[in-house]
Amino acid sequence: MAEVKIPAIARTEFGKGAARRARRAGQVPAVLYGHGADPVHVSLPGHETLLALRVANALLAISIDGAAPQLALPKQVQRNPVKGSIEHVDLLIVKRGEKVSVEVPLVVLGADDRPDRIVVMDQQTITLEAEATHIPAAVEIDVTSLEIGDSIAAKDLNLPEGAVFPGEPDDLILSIAAAKTQAQIDAELDASVAEAGDGESAPAEAAADGE
The missing domain is CATH 2.40.240.10 (Ribosomal Protein L25; Chain P)
Incomplete structure (x- = not known):
């Protein structure tokens, strides 16, 4: 940088x-x-x-x-x-040559190429130890070839030369999940509306019983 x-x-x-x-x-x-x-x-x-x-x-x-x-x-x-x-x-x-601990943004590539799936980010940044004069602007993750159910851990990242991740290698970074269909979204919305309606009618029924 x-x-x-x-x-x-x-x-x-x-x-x-x-x-x-x-x-x-x-x-x-x-x-x-x-x-x-x-x-x-x-x-x-x-x-x-x-x-x-x-x-x-x-x-x-x-x-x-x-x-x-x-x-x-x-x-x-x-x-x-x-x-x-x-x-x-x-x-x-x-100082030049000194290693520092910094938070580096994670940038996902290829997320828009597969509309049937979504990227679930477990974290938006990653802590790295890097030389003060060679801090990466970001860490890129290409998810183009990933399938539903796949995941990326810290050990799978392609880190810039000289940068080290000080955490656990198996720390989850992101996973791939199936995108909801419009039918699923509509069904969840209908269920939510119905649940809200049941909740509103219960007090009224209780008040009627009390009379």
Whole structure:
């Protein structure tokens, strides 16, 4: 994964008021920590940071006040629930050659080629240990040749070179199930409506008996 260069400014003001002022100025408050160093509070350019963090596990080269860049990974990103803008970022300092534990998205290929079956995902991401400078953007799973009842476990994944799954090899990733026919969907809907109708009539009958 390519490094994204981000210029940063050291922050000397802290608290909610200072954070709001930084956001109004188009900056994102952030903290840089790791490798035994004291946490460093910085401000990042809002637009550049938003673009960089559209990629999972983006590797950032943070240059504070023009100093030599430090490599860092976003560990926690706080977003505005309405606007989607980034409000705060926790950045973990990493070194070249160092292995880190990251959550990598799982991407399914070929799921739309067989309309008679569906892919049941047991998890949407997978934890991998990989070199900080070689973190895969995603792990792809091709289900084109799978039949109903087949499944994929962690040991079946084609992991990028250097990446290791630290969990159990038999951990379930996904399975293939038969897609419901329209007749099955209609029957389940009718049963649900009938059950709801029975539930509504019972209190009325009880009230009538009480009279």
